[in-house]
Amino acid sequence: GQNIDQPTEMTATEGAIVQINCTYQTSGFNGLFWYQQHAGEAPTFLSYNVLDGLEEKGRFSSFLSRSKGYSYLLLKELQMKDSASYLCAVRGGSNFGNEKLTFGTGTRLTIIP
Amino acid sequence: NAGVTQTPKFRVLKTGQSMTLLCAQDMNHEYMYWYRQDPGMGLRLIHYSVGEGTTAKGEVPDGYNVSRLKKQNFLLGLESAAPSQTSVYFCASSSRQGAYEQYFGPGTRLTVT
Numbered sequence: 565g566q567n568i569d570q571p572t573e574m575t576a577t578e579g580a581i582v583q584i585n586c587t588y589q590t591s592g593f594n595g596l597f598w599y600q601q602h603a604g605e606a607p608t609f610l611s612y613n614v615l616d617g618l619e620e621k622g623r624f625s626s627f628l629s630r631s632k633g634y635s636y637l638l639l640k641e642l643q644m645k646d647s648a649s650y651l652c653a654v655r656g657g658s659n660f661g662n663e664k665l666t667f668g669t670g671t672r673l674t675i676i677p
Numbered sequence: 678n679a680g681v682t683q684t685p686k687f688r689v690l691k692t693g694q695s696m697t698l699l700c701a702q703d704m705n706h707e708y709m710y711w712y713r714q715d716p717g718m719g720l721r722l723i724h725y726s727v728g729e730g731t732t733a734k735g736e737v738p739d740g741y742n743v744s745r746l747k748k749q750n751f752l753l754g755l756e757s758a759a760p761s762q763t764s765v766y767f768c769a770s771s772s773r774q775g776a777y778e779q780y781f782g783p784g785t786r787l788t789v790t
Contacts, residue, residue, distance in 0.1 A: 607767070663771070664710075666722075
């Protein structure tokens, strides 16, 4: 089966840096995704990691360690609009093909002035 | 491009009533998905499709049926609604190339009384 853990809530200050962690135990692995979801809206794709290491996209970076079943999303120069839920999702598993994702319950990030 | 669209946006049903949620995508994606999102539970996959005329069960398929008669459309049916089906329903689609990232529709908020 698939098990994905991430903190339920986090708070950070505008202009600062925050790291959101995600750990997973899966029977197979074909990639890890991060999505952003503002309240009342649809999730939107942020990043994808399939190999170990850091992927950087502007203010957002995502890191993956497959041997540790661990990923983090790093947000720099935080802005008020970054207040949202951040969803970690894993693709792959014993009964899963490339086409399906399993999502964690999400981390609600609140940015304070 | 409209991306992924869903109709309706809101609906209130009485227990035992039926309804169909419509999802349409204009990105020529092969894969389409239906999720439900409940507080504290994250996104859970109901059914999915890897191509026109094909469907498969996800994590929580009971009480739902789906059809994919055309590549661009994916319908989710509730034959006899129950209060436990009160949720926000998201449709998503993805290409079978690249990272397979999923693009989500705006969601349908369904209340069953």
